[in-house]
Amino acid sequence: MASTTQPRSKVRERREDVRRRVLRTAAEMMADGTPYTELPVQRIAERAQVARSTFYLHFPDKSRLLIALADEAVEALFGEAVVWWRADHADGVDGVAHAMRQMIAAYREHRRVLHALGEVAGYDPDVAEFWRDRMRRFTEVVQARLDAELRAGTVDPEMDVRTTAQVLIWTVERTISAHCHHDEGTGDERIARTLARSIWLTVYGIPPGPPRAAPRREPGLRGP
Structure with missing residues (x-):
């Protein structure tokens, strides 16, 4: 058993190492300013110190490479927002703002990959399906929360939760994308x-007011 398990383990480790090197190399080349669409497979393989044939063992084409890069980027982009949508919202608008700050920071960190994702999704069906699937998953998180709020009577009873979830998600994603493209x-x-x-008003109607101070007791008056 040991004679077969050890080699298999080593092979798996080598494969994972090659995959990490290729992904890291592609990300570094994009960080240097090379657009994803202008990255030749041969250059990626050379800088990652792997054979071109080895590259294709891990990534059948550049679309699969982009999907692998985008998987981490999209997770970072939506991660904090998912946390907020599943929280109790006791922190009001401040909680949403925190999630939005994290989304903006994540977009800036992964902006080249996310920009490439949006561009390539326009003509590559595999990349487009990946992006739709991730957006669909996030939509389901938001829709589940809106459904719960609707049952609890805390939102407008006429709310179309599915469409509202879609509008909120696409508004946020497109706004952050455009903002990061034009603002440093x-x-x-x-x-x-x-x-x-905007999110709070759309969901709950009005933002919560500031905490109410305890009523002041007039001097000389005693409580009951």
């Missing part, structure tokens, strides 16, 4: 707060 970071807080207010 000075407007991040403004966008985060504006998106937060």
Whole structure:
């Protein structure tokens, strides 16, 4: 048993190492300013120090490479928002704003991969299906929360939860994408707060007011 298990383990480790090197190399080349669509497989393989044939063992084509890169980027983009949608919302608009800040930061960190994802999804069916699937998963999270709020009577009873979830998700994603493309970071807080207010108003109608202070007791008066 040991004679077969050990070699298999080593082979698996080597495969994982090659995959990591290729992904890291592609990400570094994009970070250097090379658009994804202009990355030749041969250059990626050479910089990752793997044979071209080895590259294709792990990634049958560049679409699969982009999907692998985008998987981590999309998870980072939506991760904090998923946490907020599943939370109790006791922190009100501030909680939404925190999630929006994290989404903006994640988009900036992975902007080249996410930009390539949006571009290639326009003509590559595999990449398009990956992107639709990830957006569909996030939509289901938001829709589940809106359904729960509808049953609890905390949102407009006329709300179309499925369409509302779709509108919120696409509005946030497109707004952050456009913002990060045109702004170097000075407007991040403004966008985060504006998106937060828009989401809260759409879901709950009005944002919560500031905490109410305890009533002051007049001097000389005793309580009951």
